[in-house]
Every structure is written in structure tokens, then in C-alpha cells.
Amino acid sequence: MADHPTARDLIASVTDHFTELTVPPTPQPADGPLGWPGYDTQRTRAAARTGETESVVCGTARIGGVDTTLIAFEFGYLGGSLGERTGDRLEAAFTRARELRTPVVSLIATGGSRMQEGMRALIQLRRIAEQSAHTRAAGLPQVAVAYDPTTGGGWATLGAGADVTLAVPGAQIGFAGSRVRPPDADPAAYTAEDQHAHGHVDAVVPQDDLPQELARWLRLLTNPSREPADPPHALTGDGTSRPTGSGWTAVLRARAAERPRAGAYLDAYFTHRVTLSGDRCGGTDDGVTCGFGDHPTHGTIAYAAQLGTATRPEGYRTIARTIRLADRLRIPVLTLVDTPGAANDTEAERRGAGPAIAEVFAAVAESRTPITTLVIGEGGSGGALALTAPGRTWLTPDSYFSVIAPELATAILKRPPTATESTADDLRLRPQDMVDLGLAEGVIGE
Structure with missing residues (x-):
């Protein structure tokens, strides 16, 4: 003793x-x-x-x-x-x-x-x-x-x-x-x-x-923001906020190695933050970060951010856990979207990729506290859409959002690989396309 x-x-x-x-x-x-x-x-x-x-x-x-x-x-x-x-x-x-x-x-x-x-x-x-x-x-x-x-x-x-x-x-x-x-x-x-x-x-x-x-x-x-999260300012990788040209240019811009990632956005947005780790089901995902941060003017805002990799089931469950906790505590949520899509390997399927994504869709749909989304890079299919807030989604100039990656769309449509760039245009995946289609509120920084 x-x-x-x-x-x-x-x-x-x-x-x-x-x-x-x-x-x-x-x-x-x-x-x-x-x-x-x-x-x-x-x-x-x-x-x-x-x-x-x-x-x-x-x-x-x-x-x-x-x-x-x-x-x-x-x-x-x-x-x-x-x-x-x-x-x-x-x-x-x-x-x-x-x-x-x-x-x-x-x-x-x-x-x-x-x-x-x-x-x-x-x-x-x-x-x-x-x-x-x-x-x-x-x-x-x-x-x-x-x-x-x-x-x-x-x-x-x-x-x-x-x-x-x-x-x-x-x-x-x-x-x-x-x-x-x-x-x-x-x-x-x-x-x-x-x-x-x-x-x-x-x-x-x-x-x-x-x-x-x-x-x-x-x-x-115990100090929730009384206002919805404002979308962070854009941190463009090439130092400009010019509109994206072609669809394929938007894809390349989002995939650029020098493009700012979630960590840079969170560091700029919060004075300090703490991290929720794990899905409480046996796993973690290094491609996701979640937690709570102190905004310098608003108070506490929860965050759930993808880090540019294919999001695994454990990551989606951690995101759902964060959103539900924030909802119970009436803390607004900021989500940062940046993924080529959900992980779809054999292990991801066995660990419940579909049910895990469904949990995030449900958590967002059920949330009584406001959720704000900023797409900061790749917005790949349903694995990205699950994190987005209806009516409160913005994009940065170096991002795109698509039903699927243009390479995969080209294959599904049985087009030759040389048609990938034109397929990207057909998908209308540029930030300004999302606004024109009524799927986003605006492009931050333009």
C-alpha cells in the first residue's frame, strides 16, 4: 500500500x-x-x-x-x-x-x-x-x-x-x-x-x-463559444488566392506537397488545443486529429480534421465521438476536410468502413450545435462529404470536391487514361464549381 x-x-x-x-x-x-x-x-x-x-x-x-x-x-x-x-x-x-x-x-x-x-x-x-x-x-x-x-x-x-x-x-x-x-x-x-x-x-x-x-x-x-465557428482564413500553398483554372489544375493544386495542412490551420485558429485520441473500439488513426481548442475571441470550439490521407474506420469513429461530445456540451464544431477518400483496403472493410462513415453522417445530421466546414485540400467522395456541414461549408482556393477521384471516374466510365484531365473538368470539382452548384457558401480568400 x-x-x-x-x-x-x-x-x-x-x-x-x-x-x-x-x-x-x-x-x-x-x-x-x-x-x-x-x-x-x-x-x-x-x-x-x-x-x-x-x-x-x-x-x-x-x-x-x-x-x-x-x-x-x-x-x-x-x-x-x-x-x-x-x-x-x-x-x-x-x-x-x-x-x-x-x-x-x-x-x-x-x-x-x-x-x-x-x-x-x-x-x-x-x-x-x-x-x-x-x-x-x-x-x-x-x-x-x-x-x-x-x-x-x-x-x-x-x-x-x-x-x-x-x-x-x-x-x-x-x-x-x-x-x-x-x-x-x-x-x-x-x-x-x-x-x-x-x-x-x-x-x-x-x-x-x-x-x-x-x-x-x-x-x-466548460467555456463553449456562443457563436458558430468562423471558417479559418485560407493559407494558400503558392502564396496567392487566385481562382483555380481547369479541373485538373484544381486536383494538382490540392495534392501539392507544399499546400498547408490541417495542423497549420489549427495552429493559426486556436491559441491552444487538446486532443481526443481513439475511437474507444480498439483503434486510432494517425490521419485524423480531433479535440477542443480555445479561439481567441469566441471561446471553446471542437475540431475534427483530416490530415490528407485516406481516412480509416477508427478515424471516422473518433470524429463521430468528438461531434457527439461537442453536441452534448453545446460546443460548436469546426471540421477540416482533406482526404483522397475513405480507406478501402481489406482491413478497413473488416473494421467497418461503411458503418464508421455512417456514424459520422448521423452525428452531423443529429447535431444540435452548429458545425462549420472548411475544405482545405482533397475532398474525395463520401469519405470527405461525411464531415461537411449543410449550409456552412467553405473551400480554400487550393482544394477540390468530387464524387470520386478523376482517375477512378475515368476507369469507371471506361475512358482511356488520357481522358483523366478532361474527366476532371466534366466532374466540375473546382472550388468555384461547388459554389455555383449551390453546395458551398464560398471560397475563402478569393
Whole structure:
């Protein structure tokens, strides 16, 4: 236990101020609901060792100047396990968060459900999930930090169920704890780093950096822009904003190596930003970046941007996750379109390319918060269209948008390869064509 920070240590490390929430304990018979021999003695010893009467400490706090409801696990109290009285405290904390309209931050260190209370302990997971769902429906953000260990029901509810999940380096994270895994299980799969690599954790953050990182997230998630995102200014690769000539010229201009990419646009648009990583289904896509940024005049705006490569299913699911979270928090969204199209290799199909694109179309269609789109490069087919906002789409001079790439259209139409350039003209894919066809509001910079 000496290797694990106490709940009070965790609280002190990230808060400016903390006021504990007092929750009367649920009456229980001797040795708990199961009459587990020696259970009362175990609890008495745990209380004497830690100074706590349960495995969580809850209250209100200020983190980076943001009023917050805080949950901190005491691993020294029976391994931070979840029992009925733990559930009482967690329910009270979530209820208080909804009353005060504050985000919920969970500092998690737990081995899972408490054996000595049997199914009465296990059903606390359903209770936690219900409270989390009510808080989500109230439009309040939930941020979790996974310490070592974060396993079992604590991971499957407060950890993986949070809107944003951070983890400390080397933390053991997974549904299965070390004593219940298959004997041939790879220990690396249960680490913070591996969970991050597979899209289940947004960032691995050193303990010393957590106060600043938590404060950054909380300030962004609680300060939404009251206005729709303005389209960014065009950053043309050739230094001019002249209209595009032929269709094929538009394609070449969009594919030019020196043409500005999403990173340059986001850096120019935001004073600072944070990244949501992963689709929560086991994958990430290096060709997509999503998150929240601070606009210098408007406040927080969410972003989802393609980085110029074929977008993979994991990328589309991450985009859908971002748009839906922004919608719940009433944060406007900026999407940057730049892809030759959706990845269509065998692995992409097996990982659900079609359903993943459908998720983005649905997220955009269902969004109650305004979405603004800027096409900054290639707009390749449905894999690009999924990100576009009806009535709020603009293009840069070095971009194009097409039902399909002109080379592929040429092949489908059984034209000779030499007809590719004329096919590009026939497709009317230039930025000004999109405006003339009523599919875009304008060309930025012209």
C-alpha cells in the first residue's frame, strides 16, 4: 500500500481547494450484507490504516479555477474496491454535480468490486452507470484519471465511461485484474501506454503535469463559444488566392506537397488545443486529429480534421465521438476536410468502413450545435462529404470536391487514361464549381 498515493494525496496534487461531501452510511448487518466472516474487522483495520471510512473520498473542488465535483479513490482501503457504501458516495457526488452544474473529475485507483459484499457490490456498477448517464444527459463533462491500478468495474464505469480519459505512465489499466487474467495474457496489453495506443485512453500524462492538463481540459469543456465557428482564413500553398483554372489544375493544386495542412490551420485558429485520441473500439488513426481548442475571441470550439490521407474506420469513429461530445456540451464544431477518400483496403472493410462513415453522417445530421466546414485540400467522395456541414461549408482556393477521384471516374466510365484531365473538368470539382452548384457558401480568400 505504501507505493500507492492516498486519496488525500491525489486530491492535494490537482486541486486549488477541496471541501469534502459527507454522506451518511447505509446501515448494514454485522459483517456486511453477506455476513462475510471477519468483514467488519477488515473494514476497521482499513480505516485505522488509511484514516478513511470508505474507499472513495468525494467533494467539491477548484481545479485551475474551475468549480468541479471530485471523486478520489483510496486504494489503501480494501484495494479501492467498490461496495454498497462506495456506491452511496458516488451517487451523492454525481447528484451534487448536477445540482451545482459542475463537471465531474474522477481520480481512480481500484481493483474492482468488493468480494465481501458479493452481488450487492457488483450492482453498484449499474448504479454508477445510471448516475453517469444522468450527468451526461445534463450536459456536464466527465473527466477521469486512471492511476495504478484501474481495473474491474471502476475501469468499466468511471474510467472508460468518462468523456475524456487520462492516465499516468505505467498504470495497470484493464477490465481484468492481474489475478484473474488468462495465464498466457500479455501484460503489456494492460498498461496505460497500450490502452492509449489502442484508442481507449486520450493521453498518458506524467503526474507532475496532471494539474495543468486537467485544468486545461476543464477550462475548455466548460467555456463553449456562443457563436458558430468562423471558417479559418485560407493559407494558400503558392502564396496567392487566385481562382483555380481547369479541373485538373484544381486536383494538382490540392495534392501539392507544399499546400498547408490541417495542423497549420489549427495552429493559426486556436491559441491552444487538446486532443481526443481513439475511437474507444480498439483503434486510432494517425490521419485524423480531433479535440477542443480555445479561439481567441469566441471561446471553446471542437475540431475534427483530416490530415490528407485516406481516412480509416477508427478515424471516422473518433470524429463521430468528438461531434457527439461537442453536441452534448453545446460546443460548436469546426471540421477540416482533406482526404483522397475513405480507406478501402481489406482491413478497413473488416473494421467497418461503411458503418464508421455512417456514424459520422448521423452525428452531423443529429447535431444540435452548429458545425462549420472548411475544405482545405482533397475532398474525395463520401469519405470527405461525411464531415461537411449543410449550409456552412467553405473551400480554400487550393482544394477540390468530387464524387470520386478523376482517375477512378475515368476507369469507371471506361475512358482511356488520357481522358483523366478532361474527366476532371466534366466532374466540375473546382472550388468555384461547388459554389455555383449551390453546395458551398464560398471560397475563402478569393
